[in-house]
Amino acid sequence: MEYHDSEKAQEVAGRVEAFMDEVVLPLEREMLATGDTISNDELAELWEMAKERDLFAPQMPEEYGGQGLDFADMLPSFEQVGRSLIGAHSIRANAPQEGNMHTLEMVGTEEQKEEYLRPLVQGEMTSGFSMTEPMQGGGSDPKMLQTTAIKDGDEWVVNGHKWWTSDGWDADFFLVMARTDLDEHPYAGTSIILVPRETEGVELVRNVGHLGAPELLEASGGHAEIKYNDVRVPVENTVGEEGKGFQIAQMRLGGGRLTHCMRYSGMAERALEISKAYLSEREGFGSDLAEKQTLRQRIADAETKLHMARCGVRHAARELDRSEARIEVAMSKVYTANVCNEIMDLAVQCLGANGVANDLPVAAFYGDVRAFRLFDGPDEVHRRTIARHAFEDVATEEIEHALRFDEDRIVDELKREAPADD
The missing domain is CATH 1.20.140.10 (Butyryl-CoA Dehydrogenase, subunit A, domain 3)
Structure with a gap:
């Protein structure tokens, strides 16, 4: 089918498709047949090949080592990498890394971009988005968020219990959704706090087993269950505006x-x-x-x-x-x-x-x-x-007209049925 994507989008997607067919799919077939996983060194080799073909991190600006595609233009390339279980990883376009990169690029401070975004794009760091909580915490209804971050001087003190933090088992840092103003509605009193993995009080409980494809990456970060126990980080670790999480x-x-x-x-x-x-x-x-x-x-x-x-x-x-x-x-x-x-x-x-x-x-x-x-x-x-x-968007005028019409009809019938001397 012809979707009339831009010339740039089609050109990049064509090169991504060739990379999938020539390099990634044969490797995936071999792994599925043998039950092996891709080592970190093999993944790094895929990244180097993607860089040589100008395919690495297509969704990120060139200043951070990406290809600088705008959102609509990168979608056809994402469709091509979806053809393989390891396709998105092979060009550094996998979730949650892609979303965390976008978040830091969109609202992060210059310091956060240099310390975390640049190495994240290059694959020197990995990250987790820590939002979902066990019962009765935040999930499908995010207003139920239980994790809190309370200011103590120039620090946040984070307490909470999360799970399904994708890639969290091996993450170098987490973007943690937490209530920062308990007097406000959660939609107005929640912030995103950047928490480095090595911070005291970060407790990785387990890597949650799950339905789905086999883990084909040696360093797969899984879906971690994490407890934040009086975790202290600087207030400047707030990602974006406070209360706008x-x-x-x-x-x-x-x-x-x-x-x-x-x-x-x-x-x-x-x-x-x-x-x-x-x-x-x-x-x-x-x-x-x-x-x-x-x-x-x-x-x-x-x-x-x-x-x-x-x-x-x-x-x-x-x-x-x-x-x-x-x-x-x-x-x-x-x-x-x-x-x-x-x-x-x-x-x-x-x-x-x-x-x-x-x-x-x-x-x-x-x-x-x-x-x-x-x-x-x-x-x-x-x-x-x-x-x-x-x-x-219901057309209330139509309903009101119908009701008025019905009322007028009833009045006319009553007049016809009423005695003449009335």
């Missing part, structure tokens, strides 16, 4: 949801490619499976829905350059997540035994994509946002 997180998550949509769209596209190739070669009941009407119809539906998802993400990206685009992003996220889940389930079904074996990446895709309907906001929360917006 939710607004900053929303800016971070808006773009992050769309980059996730593109990565998973790429994954869904590859799963369909594998399925179609298999159906074209596999015979059953007297003909190729690709000739079976039911399968052809389901593939057609999958292609159509994936196309619609890609169009929606591109539209939301254009709107995000102009506004918060909260509704467009919510629609794209919930629709794309469900479409990618449907496609992965279809791919497993089409491939049969090969769909659940690790010889192909589809089994790993299948486990990985299910979480997409939960992280960055579950389906139900996004639908709630969309529904609230829909009902705010």
